[in-house]
Amino acid sequence: MTSLDTRSPRATARRAELLDHLVELMLAEGFAAFTLDELARRLHCSKSTLYGIAASKEQLVVAGVKRFFQRATTAVEEQAAAPADHRERISAYLLAVAAQLQPASPTFFADLAAFAPARDIYQHNTRTAAARVQRLVAEGVAAGTIRPVHASFVGTAVAQVMAAIHRGDVRAATGLDDAAAYRELADLVVAGVAPR
Structure with missing residues (x-):
């Protein structure tokens, strides 16, 4: 599990990669039933990494959409x-x-x-x-x-x-x-x- 330093180019690339994987997951399975814990597990990252993208599950869904x-x-x-x-x-x-x-x-x-x-x-x-x-x-x-x-x-x-x-x-x-x-x-x- 990795966390995300939002200042580096590597972090920007990692954020885009995570969002792309999130989109694939959402398209295949929807998003309402997922918890942040499950999303972190499925995306192979930490919850803090997800919080680096968005402050809540709802905001993460909006970012993915x-x-x-x-x-x-x-x-x-x-x-x-x-x-x-x-x-x-x-x-x-x-x-x-x-x-x-x-x-x-x-x-x-x-x-x-x-x-x-x-x-x-x-x-x-x-x-x-x-x-x-x-x-x-x-x-x-x-x-x-x-x-x-x-x-x-x-x-x-x-x-x-x-x-x-x-x-x-x-x-x-x-x-x-x-x-x-x-x-x-x-x-x-x-x-x-x-x-x-």
């Missing part, structure tokens, strides 16, 4: 930047969101929904993603690669579906997990904006 969405956002933006065609970029963006959510277990999503600070982070990222799709649609309309649709409407519709995915409404109605629902959303949006 933020880390997950920061990494996911970077990966999604990298994948969406590659295609030149706007419809392909929208598809790449939403499929990348699906890929990033794929490792998340139902327990993780249930814990996320039940813990307000983590839920707020997810909701913020969902709104940001919907706004990003709206910008991609607007850019495509302006470039003439997407038929003239109302970008704000598409963005609002995407936001509503994303919110329904987040709330579990889509899973309850269709049986689709979040990642599969995002793949279906990508197909729907891309087909909806295709030139006639």
Whole structure:
């Protein structure tokens, strides 16, 4: 078991490594049932090391959820930047969101929904993603690669579906997990904006 001196570059790297391992654990098993003692044991560190990252289990969960969405956002933006065609970029963006959510277990999503600070982070990222799709649609309309649709409407519709995915409404109605629902959303949006 190691403790964490937060001033050194090694400590910064160790903190990032611990957060990455915490994210993997949370995605696989959720986070509500864990105690700090168990997290320290599972992450092979001391509780004081965890306290060096966050002052409480709740703050540690928030740090882990933020880390997950920061990494996911970077990966999604990298994948969406590659295609030149706007419809392909929208598809790449939403499929990348699906890929990033794929490792998340139902327990993780249930814990996320039940813990307000983590839920707020997810909701913020969902709104940001919907706004990003709206910008991609607007850019495509302006470039003439997407038929003239109302970008704000598409963005609002995407936001509503994303919110329904987040709330579990889509899973309850269709049986689709979040990642599969995002793949279906990508197909729907891309087909909806295709030139006639």
